[in-house]
Amino acid sequence: MTPTPPVLALPTVSDQLTARLQEGLEQVDALLRREIDHEDPFLAEANTHLIEAGGKRFRPLLTLLAAELGTGINPDVVAAAAGVELTHVASLCHDDVMDEADVRRGAPSANAKYGNSTAILVGDMLFGTASSIIADLGAAAVKIQAQTFVRLCAGQIRDARPAGPGDDPVDYYLGVLADKTGVLIATAARYGAMFAGCSPEVVETLREYGERLGMAFQLADDLIDISSELEDTGKQPGTDLREGKRTLPVLYVLASQDAADSRLRTLLLEGDLRQDALLSEALDLLRRHPAMEQARRRTHAVAQQARDALDALPDSEAKDALQALATSVVTRVG
Template identity: 80%
Template structure:
């Protein structure tokens, strides 16, 4: 496996806390590597492919950081963080099939490296591995994992569909984000609190924080998909446009009544999203007020995550969680 990725920039983190988080992530990576190993070398290689491609390990980092609100990292916290990361990785294998993307994290996507059937089955295998780890943490953890998985899948299904007639498209989209991304990040924070001895009220506070944080994380990803440089992110920009997804900037642009936006709206509504169409749409979107408006909404959701922490006693962990909410909406990849 590649070296443990650096912890996201957390200005409020002391050297001591940062060292504990790095040690915790190393323990997570070690457990993940053991769990995905397989007697069949092909399966072992397919299991580890996207993990070796890198990534920020954002979800296990959050589990470890949330545990600092309680008694800190222990074996159960590490196991829970590993289960969350494996669940996330499993979803990426399925995403690669759905997105038909060629690159993930600067490496060949799962469907490009293997084939669609293998990518789907490896995703299923990793979901099973995650569930096996979580099962050792008790029935409540299993129930949370199952409900998380249900919402995650429901969110992915709804993400491929338009808002129903009469529904507010932006409200619908934000609920999709809460399900497809927010819920797993909420579970990451919830597990960190649960397995470090936090009481029910504190655990619920961190769950609520995590869901808002997850929504902000995905909203930032949507902006990055439009504005990014592939050399910075390892992703092909415009993936959402190619799939016909109406992310927040697109929804704002489509709602415009300015006649000057007619060409952009025509491109966004086109049935054919070829390279030329996507490139022109990206160029117009990048300078459109919809991007600034979407960034403001993204910042507001991150502020809601921070506000959810208000009832917690002041601590270094609380300050770091607030800093994390800022980090997820100011990153470039």
């Protein structure tokens, strides 16, 4: 059995808070394993495949940390955190089918191991299990889960489609990120505050914070996909380029009118970046392009919006930790 991932290192978190969060994550993992177990051994193994592969448990950690703004971690907070993580894992099963991915979290993806049809159905089972957990938390939680699921799906659909003729490509892309990544992280933070007895105003603050945090998290991942080397992350760099995704640095390059960018624009618009040589050339040109710094500045600005959303909250260790978390998700890329 894969051990529970450790709490992310944040400089403002005391040993006491770290211990509470670690204990909470262990309770979340135990609940996850109980809920996804199945009498059919194959289904039990398929359900647990990505859970066993690990992951940072970023979303449940955020739920637990948000609860520290109220009365703290309790069984409802743990259940909400487990529901959010299962929703996330279910979405990964579907994402990997759409992207034809072979690896997830350092292990074979569900579609690579079981085939597309089974991977889709496993994702559906996990969505169902997540909904069952959330249903025990009341009608308001179910409504939020349903709204979150709708936005997740809308974001994925829009991500696979280009911006319309009247849309600004960057604004369109940021809207996609708010739906496909931001909304579930927003729900994770919102649930933590809700089930720890925080006021509606604090719950809304955490929702806004979480959505911006999620967008910054994804923008940072987009930059890492370009700037990293294989040995740094264990993930092949340039995956987004290979799949034809127009992330923020790419959009900035395509908007450039500089003649010096003509080769890079040609590669991004017309090159078959599934070919290793062309992908390597595009990565080299993009890494040295000012668009990378422009995208970094935008990423840090979104993280600052997340931190700013917390300004109205009274000072506390939990608030400091949430602000540090917003910093840490973007300092991975400088």
